[in-house]
Amino acid sequence: MEIGIFAEFKDKEFESEYYNSELSSSRRFTRLMVLGFGILYFLYVIPDFSMLHNSKVFIGTFIDRLFILVLTIIFYFRFSCIKKPKAASYWLTAYKLIFSASYLHIASIYIHPNFLIKCFDIILMILCFLAVSNKWLDNFICSLILYIGYFILARTVMNVTDNEYYAGVVYVSVILCVTAVYSFNLNWYKRQHYLDIKKLEKLAATDSLTCIFNRALFNDKLSDSIDLWKKNGMDFSVIFCDIDNMKTINDTLGHIIGDKVIVGIVDLIKNNLRPGDIFARWGGDEFVILLSETNKNTAVKIAENLRSAIGYKVIEGIQAITCSFGVVSSEDGDSIEELLINADTLLYEAKNGKNMVMYR
Numbered sequence: 001m002e003i004g005i006f007a008e009f010k011d012k013e014f015e016s017e018y019y020n021s022e023l024s025s026s027r028r029f030t031r032l033m034v035l036g037f038g039i040l041y042f043l044y045v046i047p048d049f050s051m052l053h054n055s056k057v058f059i060g061t062f063i064d065r066l067f068i069l070v071l072t073i074i075f076y077f078r079f080s081c082i083k084k085p086k087a088a089s090y091w092l093t094a095y096k097l098i099f100s101a102s103y104l105h106i107a108s109i110y111i112h113p114n115f116l117i118k119c120f121d122i123i124l125m126i127l128c129f130l131a132v133s134n135k136w137l138d139n140f141i142c143s144l145i146l147y148i149g150y151f152i153l154a155r156t157v158m159n160v161t162d163n164e165y166y167a168g169v170v171y172v173s174v175i176l177c178v179t180a181v182y183s184f185n186l187n188w189y190k191r192q193h194y195l196d197i198k199k200l201e202k203l204a205a206t207d208s209l210t211c212i213f214n215r216a217l218f219n220d221k222l223s224d225s226i227d228l229w230k231k232n233g234m235d236f237s238v239i240f241c242d243i244d245n246m247k248t249i250n251d252t253l254g255h256i257i258g259d260k261v262i263v264g265i266v267d268l269i270k271n272n273l274r275p276g277d278i279f280a281r282w283g284g285d286e287f288v289i290l291l292s293e294t295n296k297n298t299a300v301k302i303a304e305n306l307r308s309a310i311g312y313k314v315i316e317g318i319q320a321i322t323c324s325f326g327v328v329s330s331e332d333g334d335s336i337e338e339l340l341i342n343a344d345t346l347l348y349e350a351k352n353g354k355n356m357v358m359y360r
Contacts, residue, residue, distance in 0.1 A: 001195055006137040007187035009195075018194050019085040019135070026133035031076050034095065037128060038072025041065060041099070051110070061106050068102050071095065092134045096142040100125070104149050108157050115160040119168040122150050123175045130183040140180050147176055207281040209259060210266040218280035221290055222336055229330045237299030238339060239289040240326040240347040241269070241306070244354045246285040249318065257316050264315035265323065272309055273302075288343075296329035296359060303327050303357045311355065324350035327359040 002010045009015035042065045052058040075095055082088045103125070107113055126143045151169060154160055160168075205217040213221075225236040243265055250258040262285060269287070273279055278290035291299050303325040310323050326346030333339035342360075350358040 003188055003191050003195075006135075007184050007191065008135060008137075009191060016085050018191060019089070021194065022133055022190070023082075023085060023088050027080065030092070030132055031079050033128070033132065034072055034079075035076045037099075038069050038075075041072075041103075042069040048106075057109055061109060064102050064106055068099060071098065089135055089138060092132060093138045093142060096129055096132075096139075097145065100142065100146040100149065103146075104153055107150070108153055113158055115154060115158055115164055115168060118150070118154070118158075119172055122146060122172055126172075126176055127179055130179045136184055136187040139183060143176060143180070147172060210263055210281050212266055212270070212287075213278060213280035215280060215282055215288075218278060218282070218288055218290065219336060221278045222339070225290060225292060226330070226334075226336065226339075230334075234293060235295045235330050237291045237294045237296055237327060237329040238343050239291065239299060239303050239306075240282070240343040241287040241289065241303075242324050242347055242351055243285040244322045244324055244351065245320075253316075253318075261315050261318065261321065264313070265310060265321070268309060268313055269306055272306055286347075294329075296327065296331070299327050299329060300357060300359050303359075307355065307357055322355035324354055325357040326350055327357060332360070 001014055004010045009018060045062050045065055048058055048061050048065075052061060072095075075091065079088070079091060082091060103121070107118055125146060129143045129146070130139050132139065151165075151172075154165060154168070205213055207214045222238070225234075228234045229236060243262065246258065246261075249261055266279075266281075266287070269289075270279060273289065274291075276292055278292075280288050280290075282288045289302075291302065294302075307323060307325060310321060313321065315321055324347060326343045326349070328339055328343045328346065332342050346358040346360070350356040
């Protein structure tokens with residue numbers, strides 16, 4: 001999984017998954033930050049009142065700041081309900097652009113604004129823009145638009161000397177570049193960290209030999225299925241599977257061949273299961289399959305199909321490989337322990353005859 005030049009995963013689905021995770025963890029901070037910024041911006045009506053002597057101009061700035069405050073409150077409550085990452089990104093970007101436009105509009109109204117103080121305002125806004133958890137490119141573009149808009153405004157409207165103007169350009173440019181680079185690195189490393197966590201989660205949930213799920217993850221999925229069955233009556237079934245005569249194969253042909261036989265059986269079973277079925281290695285040569293929304297009759301047919309397919313398969317030159325199966329469904333137990341004990345009992349009965357599917 002590669003990270004692109006804009007500190008985003010090249011895989012759009014994985015990027016969306018990451019951003020959704022980031023959004024969930026940073027939503028409260030983002031809402032509070034925007035709310036605080038909006039309230040602080042509105043409170044500037046106090047210096048506006050003392051500095052703007054024209055009542056019409058003051059009313060215009062008051063309405064402008066009030067509009068941003070109302071927009072901030074709407075954002076605060078609406079942002080908590082947004083679930084889609086794209087929608088969240090659009091809201092954040094739109095808010096920053098509208099906020100920038102409002103600030104530049106009010107700055108143009110002041111008769112003699114202090115240029116350097118306004119530069120510090122721009123620096124503060126750039127820092128906040130790039131600190132918000134959003135796509136780096138969106139944050140940078142919003143900051144760049146604010147930066148360009150302010151210095152165009154300063155050159156055309158404000159009474160500022162060339163020395164002050166170029167000094168302000170240098171200061172703000174340095175802050176913009178340093179903050180943008182830092183924000184880029186932070187976004188890159190956060191995605192790399194997320195990728196590392198996903199790799200560890202996969203390793204923790206996967207059997208190293210067969211690359212299918214392990215026992216721990218299967219138990220979690222089975223627990224979820226039991227909960228759904230108790231709440232909604234959604235059927236599920238469990239198939240226990242054991243390779244017959246595996247000890248003999250290991251003793252006569254060696255464990256390397258034995259491992260290849262296990263991998264071959266696993267590949268065959270995977271190719272004959274449905275996309276939503278959970279297939280896991282229980283231990284040694286035993287495997288378990290969780291079939292969601294599947295009653296016992298259907299599960300028995302699936303087990304019979306698997307038994308038949310394995311019987312026709314030649315693996316590592318061995319023709320007589322067979323498997324035994326035990327099948328239980330949601331009606332056979334109210335807990336993980338009860339279901340697994342019943343499935344294990346049926347598997348034991350099947351292994352006594354070998355190459356059989358047992359169920360009750």
